[in-house]
Amino acid sequence: MAQAFAPGATAIVTGAGSGIGRATAEAFAREGVKVVVSDISEAGAAETAATIGAAGGTSIVCIADVSREEDIRRLIDTTLSIYGRLDCAFNNAGINIEISSDYDVTEFDRTMMTNCRSVFLAMKYEVEVMRKQGGGSIVNAGSVLGLVGNAKQPGYVASKHAVVGLTQQAALQFGPERIRVNAVCPGPIETPMITKRPGSDLGKLQDFARTFTALKRLGRPEEIAEAVIWLSSARASYVTGSAVLVDGGFTAA
Numbered sequence: 001m002a003q004a005f006a007p008g009a010t011a012i013v014t015g016a017g018s019g020i021g022r023a024t025a026e027a028f029a030r031e032g033v034k035v036v037v038s039d040i041s042e043a044g045a046a047e048t049a050a051t052i053g054a055a056g057g058t059s060i061v062c063i064a065d066v067s068r069e070e071d072i073r074r075l076i077d078t079t080l081s082i083y084g085r086l087d088c089a090f091n092n093a094g095i096n097i098e099i100s101s102d103y104d105v106t107e108f109d110r111t112m113m114t115n116c117r118s119v120f121l122a123m124k125y126e127v128e129v130m131r132k133q134g135g136g137s138i139v140n141a142g143s144v145l146g147l148v149g150n151a152k153q154p155g156y157v158a159s160k161h162a163v164v165g166l167t168q169q170a171a172l173q174f175g176p177e178r179i180r181v182n183a184v185c186p187g188p189i190e191t192p193m194i195t196k197r198p199g200s201d202l203g204k205l206q207d208f209a210r211t212f213t214a215l216k217r218l219g220r221p222e223e224i225a226e227a228v229i230w231l232s233s234a235r236a237s238y239v240t241g242s243a244v245l246v247d248g249g250f251t252a253a
Contacts, residue, residue: 015093017044019191029057135178171241187247214249
């Protein structure tokens, strides 16, 4: 079996202060990868880094608002200044603020900026580094709602469909330069993004999962992290341009 990651490999994880991002940052560290823990929340990022350190892993914190190009550029520059390379990136940071189908322009624009434009910008600078290195792996945070619709979330659905499209485009463009680009598409996962959203009810979310997923439960952040680690690793060396569903059978239903 191929070694998952080369010695000294480095990964950026955005939105690493909680949920799927935190679980993935911790999983990278367990694989021996040096992790750049990035989040808009200083407290969340620090907590993730502390957990990694306590387990014997290596990480640094870089606070960034992924909707700002200057912040993404600084994130890449910080990574290179500390670790000297960038092998993997999980562009995970995003928001899910919509709670109705009303076409609120401000809500739509903010969702597209944070979920979609941020991925475009991150890949722009990540690819720049990986091209010079002769390769790398990028995983973008998609969603089941990047593959199907939802009546109440026009901005979120549009942004995640766009992420899947960007992933496929980038995979085609940069594949000849040994840069793999994939998306992971979670189903209903128990994360702060959904459990702490205004109007959310954990009991109702659990009931939804029991009704509409084959596995009859909400997923865990760690289960998504495992998919991201595999996609990022040499064990997925012939996988690119894929939108990998990790949804407990939601879309199969």
